[in-house]
Amino acid sequence: MTNFKVFLKGIIDVSPLMIPVVPFGLIFGVLAIDVGFSPLETIGMSLIVFGGASQIVLLQLFSGGASSLVIISSVGAVNSRHLLYGAVVSEHLSDLKLIWKIIISYFLIDQAYAISNEYLKKNKDQNRYFHLVGAGATCWVIWQSTTFLGIILGAAIPEKLGLSFAVPLTFLALLVNDFRKFINVIVIVVSGLVATLGYNYIPFKAYAIVAGLTGLLVAMIFTKMVKTNE
Amino acid sequence: MSNWALIIYCGLITYLTRFSMIALIKKEMFNDRIRQVLSYVPSAIFPAIIFPAIFLDNSGLILFKDNPKIIAAIIATIIGIFSRSIIATIFSGLASYWFTIFVV
Numbered sequence A: 001m002t003n004f005k006v007f008l009k010g011i012i013d014v015s016p017l018m019i020p021v022v023p024f025g026l027i028f029g030v031l032a033i034d035v036g037f038s039p040l041e042t043i044g045m046s047l048i049v050f051g052g053a054s055q056i057v058l059l060q061l062f063s064g065g066a067s068s069l070v071i072i073s074s075v076g077a078v079n080s081r082h083l084l085y086g087a088v089v090s091e092h093l094s095d096l097k098l099i100w101k102i103i104i105s106y107f108l109i110d111q112a113y114a115i116s117n118e119y120l121k122k123n124k125d126q127n128r129y130f131h132l133v134g135a136g137a138t139c140w141v142i143w144q145s146t147t148f149l150g151i152i153l154g155a156a157i158p159e160k161l162g163l164s165f166a167v168p169l170t171f172l173a174l175l176v177n178d179f180r181k182f183i184n185v186i187v188i189v190v191s192g193l194v195a196t197l198g199y200n201y202i203p204f205k206a207y208a209i210v211a212g213l214t215g216l217l218v219a220m221i222f223t224k225m226v227k228t229n230e
Numbered sequence B: 001m002s003n004w005a006l007i008i009y010c011g012l013i014t015y016l017t018r019f020s021m022i023a024l025i026k027k028e029m030f031n032d033r034i035r036q037v038l039s040y041v042p043s044a045i046f047p048a049i050i051f052p053a054i055f056l057d058n059s060g061l062i063l064f065k066d067n068p069k070i071i072a073a074i075i076a077t078i079i080g081i082f083s084r085s086i087i088a089t090i091f092s093g094l095a096s097y098w099f100t101i102f103v104v
Helices: A003-018 A021-034 A039-048 A052-063 A068-079 A082-093 A098-107 A110-122 A129-154 A163-174 A182-198 A207-229 B003-023 B032-038 B041-045 B047-055 B068-083 B086-103
Strands: none
Touching: A003 A021, A003 A110, A003 A129, A021 A039, A021 A052, A021 A129, A021 A163, A039 A052, A039 A129, A039 B003, A052 A068, A052 A163, A052 B003, A052 B047, A068 A207, A068 B003, A082 A110, A082 B003, A098 A129, A098 B003, A110 A129, A163 B047, A163 B068, A163 B086, A182 A207, A182 B041, A182 B047, A207 B032, A207 B041, A207 B047, B041 B047, B047 B068, B068 B086
């Protein structure tokens, strides 16, 4: 296959995964204006950060009055889930030139990674990376255009609709596959309780980090217990 | 810190995580145990955004009574468990939220 065809295949393969990204991008655009970012800053955020979860966490903590340091480290904590992918994806990309690694890193969001990993596993062609570029570029176009649309729509959407409620719903939706797993449910409840009860008492609005670390600790303890029981 | 500086730092940390994924991290750097614990990161960190946004009012106080978000979140969770669909979860939650505040 030519480079372009592999690129095109990336676009086609990732398209179904773009359906949930549309409302996510719209909601982000609307909310960013709502919490006080200018349209230019909102566009800049989607261009520079280019990550749904990172950007929504940024907004949520910003609107709650968290300090910059807390916001940045919370964004880091949210992104730490990506380190896991590294162990898998790096073996497919190891013979890539550094310049391509630098470029592809910008496009390596969840959806593009998930779909291209399947392709990279099965395909050993020299130009197989164009699949990842195609998938990533598709995500990029959808994310930038829905952000822009959200900024425009934001002015027209009445505050009464309470669209900020879409933020917890979006994150809830990202956990749909974890609701059926016992340890995950415990981790979810513990982290949620720590964040809610600690919201006013944990200094610097660092509740997201404290709750996240507590959740991970619970996960470590429970997975260890399950292992010893086996 | 200005908004722009905040945006750039958040972008930088997001980019560095992705870059380290493909350029620095090797498969043998993670044993099964670390991988297993890392797989719980979403379950550990997302509730810290979800729960306060549902259970706290604008002034940060816990609100149980007359809180349409709780019932809407429960419905969204149930729909999510059965459908395993991101879109169905978001829209069932929004729909039941709007139904409670506008119709009931």
